[in-house]
Amino acid sequence: MESVQAAGAGVDLRQETDEDLLIYMSMRADDPSVARAAWAEFFRRHAKYLYRRCRRFSKNVLDEAGTNDLVQETLMRAYDRAGTFNGAGIKDTERLERRTRAWLGRIALNIFRDMLRDRDGRREVPLDENDPAPEPEPRQTSLTSARRQLIDEAIDSLSEREQIVLRTVFQYYEPGKNLPGPVIEDLANSLKTTSDNLRQIKSRALRKLKQYIKSRTG
Amino acid sequence: MGKKPHHIEKAAANEFDELEQQVYEAFLVRGWIIPQTEGDVSAAEATMTDEDNEELPPELRDPDLVLNRSLRRRGRIAVLQPDDGGTSELLARAARDGKNIPPEVEDRMKRDRKAAEHLDDE
Numbered sequence: 332m333e334s335v336q337a338a339g340a341g342v343d344l345r346q347e348t349d350e351d352l353l354i355y356m357s358m359r360a361d362d363p364s365v366a367r368a369a370w371a372e373f374f375r376r377h378a379k380y381l382y383r384r385c386r387r388f389s390k391n392v393l394d395e396a397g398t399n400d401l402v403q404e405t406l407m408r409a410y411d412r413a414g415t416f417n418g419a420g421i422k423d424t425e426r427l428e429r430r431t432r433a434w435l436g437r438i439a440l441n442i443f444r445d446m447l448r449d450r451d452g453r454r455e456v457p458l459d460e461n462d463p464a465p466e467p468e469p470r471q472t473s474l475t476s477a478r479r480q481l482i483d484e485a486i487d488s489l490s491e492r493e494q495i496v497l498r499t500v501f502q503y504y505e506p507g508k509n510l511p512g513p514v515i516e517d518l519a520n521s522l523k524t525t526s527d528n529l530r531q532i533k534s535r536a537l538r539k540l541k542q543y544i545k546s547r548t549g
Numbered sequence: 550m551g552k553k554p555h556h557i558e559k560a561a562a563n564e565f566d567e568l569e570q571q572v573y574e575a576f577l578v579r580g581w582i583i584p585q586t587e588g589d590v591s592a593a594e595a596t597m598t599d600e601d602n603e604e605l606p607p608e609l610r611d612p613d614l615v616l617n618r619s620l621r622r623r624g625r626i627a628v629l630q631p632d633d634g635g636t637s638e639l640l641a642r643a644a645r646d647g648k649n650i651p652p653e654v655e656d657r658m659k660r661d662r663k664a665a666e667h668l669d670d671e
Contacts, residue, residue: 370616374615379603380594382603383603384580384584385583388581395606399609403615404619410616429590432590436585439583440583474571474575479575479578482572485572486575486576497572497576498576501572502582537568537569544568
């Protein structure tokens with residue numbers, strides 16, 4: 332069994348990009364000590380971010396230990412599959428950091444689904460967590476704080492069921508693509524309803540949001 | 550009911566797209582969606598306050614411990630696989646040399662096959 336003694340003793344990788352760290356990790360068979368140093372640096376950069384996101388996302392679904400498992404498993408899968416990360420030639424370190432975190436997000440989401448499936452005794456159907464094509468520079472949000480508050484109020488006016496359906500739909504949304512079949516199946520199972528009914532719940536929720544906003548803005 | 554003029558339909562659709570985008574961003578900020586794109590990461594972290602920058606729980610603070618713990622767990626999973634006891638090597642050698650398989654190895658094969666079938670059923 333592989334074992335870690337002292338992560339990266341004597342190797343300073345703080346100047347390396349996330350992509351470089353992942354490359355070092357993927358080469359652990361050739362140079363274990365550098366791989367461990369890369370892991371330690373990668374962990375230092377992203378563990379807190381991942382924990383923050385996973386904690387908020389899994390609130391009310393996983394307990395504290397479950398959230399910690401989700402974070403740990405996500406980081407470990409990143410370590411295992413470090414060689415699959417595609418930096419898409421991005422040189423800007425901040426952008427590369429965002430791309431790395433987006434990748435971690437896709438891994439975490441897959442593991443989260445596995446955890447729910449294990450809990451419910453259902454089969455695992457992994458979704459694609461490979462890197463998509465590079466995105467254009469992210470645009471800044473156009474939401475004013477007043478508009479954001481209004482949107483928040485509108486969301487709060489929805490039933491819990493409607494919120495869950497919209498969360499799931501948006502979580503897996505990809506332009507021009509339908510929601511993945513296994514996700515629809517999971518959602519329908521957990522809400523004890525049919526996929527047709529899910530579509531209706533989604534439409535109704537969006538209509539309610541629109542009406543709520545219209546009623547307050549004229 | 551008559552169909553809406555195309556430009557009105559298109560305007561309504563755009564309005565809806567914009568609303569969905571805004572709801573999506575609100576979900577990101579609430580943490581209800583795990584950011585999966587660069588833009589998501591930016592939007593989700595844009596409104597982060599010092600309060601959000603919480604400490605890791607003790608069991609996640611040390612990268613060495615996290616890695617070792619995960620590898621140990623994986624080691625336990627590996628132990629759950631049937632103990633090979635050199636059977637695979639014997640089988641491979643028998644197949645290579647075209648020799649008869651010893652009865653104890655054949656028994657082992659049958660047991661392994663049964664175990665594998667049982668796993669498939671799960």
